[in-house]
Amino acid sequence: MVKVTFLGHAAVLVEGSQTTLVIDPFLSDNPMATIGPEAISPDLVVLTHAHGDHWGDTLALAQKGALVVSTYEIAVYAEKHGAKAFPMNIGGRYEFAGGWLKFYPAWHSSSFPDGSYGGMPMGVVIEIDGKKLYHAGDTAYFSDMKLIGDEGLDLAIVPIGDTFTMGPDDALKALELLRPKQVLPIHYNTFPPIKQDGEAFVARAAQMGVGGKALKPGEYLEL
Numbered sequence: 001m002v003k004v005t006f007l008g009h010a011a012v013l014v015e016g017s018q019t020t021l022v023i024d025p026f027l028s029d030n031p032m033a034t035i036g037p038e039a040i041s042p043d044l045v046v047l048t049h050a051h052g053d054h055w056g057d058t059l060a061l062a063q064k065g066a067l068v069v070s071t072y073e074i075a076v077y078a079e080k081h082g083a084k085a086f087p088m089n090i091g092g093r094y095e096f097a098g099g100w101l102k103f104y105p106a107w108h109s110s111s112f113p114d115g116s117y118g119g120m121p122m123g124v125v126i127e128i129d130g131k132k133l134y135h136a137g138d139t140a141y142f143s144d145m146k147l148i149g150d151e152g153l154d155l156a157i158v159p160i161g162d163t164f165t166m167g168p169d170d171a172l173k174a175l176e177l178l179r180p181k182q183v184l185p186i187h188y189n190t191f192p193p194i195k196q197d198g199e200a201f202v203a204r205a206a207q208m209g210v211g212g213k214a215l216k217p218g219e220y221l222e223l
């Protein structure tokens, strides 16, 4: 059983039998988060890009022993700030106990809050304990999502907030290409410009035959 907990905004905790990963751990400054970085001890921090609402509490978690896995640019930046990091890029695969992860492109931008360049923005496919999930990061809808769907996804975690990423209509088109068993909408309702109805989105996804739930921060689903 893989436990996937929504921590608010784009932050997701993935717990397998041997490895715990957190993706985009924006917690302390996240108005929707119900826990802070002190509440989790992941083995890996996986970052889709460098924006502050994704980088978040990465350094606090690295101080507790987590390894930062992301682009070359983000890894170098993390190491400069005292973290242990593993530099990668789009197309690369990283093996961990019980699974692997692979980075895919995302259509977005990527700079740190201080203006440093973060490399290419990415999405990530994770196989853990035999289950496959995809965290799209921040992205527009793009046709190569079909290639990501070819991985065979148990869960697609997609932004629906609009303004900075795809909105609900494009996220539904993305589901046609991703063909996941379940969807978890993220990156909405954290701030006024990304206000959306998550329940309405999952209801429309269900009409397409895609299961899933609009989790509230702190809630989880099992794969």
Ligand code: NI
Residues within 6 Å of the ligand: 049, 051, 108, 109, 138, 164
């Ligand atoms: Ni972003």
Ligand code: MN
Residues within 6 Å of the ligand: 010, 051, 053, 054, 138, 164, 187
């Ligand atoms: Mn974002």
